[in-house]
Amino acid sequence: MAEKWQKRINNKMKKLLFVFVIFPLYFFGQINPINFENSGVGSGWTWTVFENDDNPILEIINNPISSGINTSRTVAKFTARRLGQPWAGCETLHGSDIGLFSFDSSNCIIKIMVFKNKISDVGIKFVDPTSAAQPEIKVSNTLVNQWEELTFDFSSRIGVFPIIKDQIVIFPDFDPNPRYDDEVILFDNITFTGYNNPVSWECINSICTPQNNNNGSYSDSLSCVNFCMQSSTFNYNVNKKKIIRISNFLGQECSPNKYIPQIYFYDDGTVEKKLLKYY
Incomplete structure (x- = not known):
């Protein structure tokens, strides 16, 4: 009897897991x-x-x-x-x-x-x-x-x-x-x-940092949003590719700024979201 109930519970858990997995894709x-x-x-x-x-x-x-x-x-x-x-x-x-x-x-x-x-x-x-x-x-x-x-x-x-x-x-x-x-x-x-060039949007050595609604420019109007931001120095990977433009999350072109998350556009077509930290 115990094995029978355990089997039913496992089946229900599988169904619940299936619902939670597919729901975000549908919504x-x-x-x-x-x-x-x-x-x-x-x-x-x-x-x-x-x-x-x-x-x-x-x-x-x-x-x-x-x-x-x-x-x-x-x-x-x-x-x-x-x-x-x-x-x-x-x-x-x-x-x-x-x-x-x-x-x-x-x-x-x-x-x-x-x-x-x-x-x-x-x-x-x-x-x-x-x-x-x-x-x-x-x-x-x-x-x-x-x-x-x-x-x-x-x-x-x-x-x-x-x-x-x-x-x-x-x-x-x-x-x-x-x-x-x-x-x-x-x-x-x-x-x-998709983007015409091979772009990797998963930052190397990155962390997902939640930005809450008190942060203004970086916040989502609906909820807390996770931005994948790379912790690096300004010279990270510069020798491998050339930076052609830097913008903030409002799409405005800007200069490198300490501790401000920014988007970097490179001459090879790649784009990275970075949070610079100077040591």
């Missing part, structure tokens, strides 16, 4: 790719248009230009009003749609296909559940009247406040010049991919 990660297909992702999301005069809805339509790099069936159609703001755009619903996620080396390169009849910036930014956000990153299209894939590098936002995002915001026609007519922009196939 913490952006939904990808956003392709607007009926059986895919994005077409059933709650997209809100803002700063666009009367704010016409984001339409999901049959791909009118199914050629070149984009032969998918359906795409998103954004109409930028003549009287709309340059930063007119659309955003997903907090707490739903894209899901909770943070940037790391596996998802920090964002790509989007656009079809535009003019040259202007496309902006993308990500927002946390409290509406905190870093500024959008903007990339201009170089082609008109054909599909083009734009690439946005968010690697500088890894470990930057706000850490956890749950909303994507898209500015399809971020043009400071006046619009003389309504502009129709199509976009499709938003993907999250």
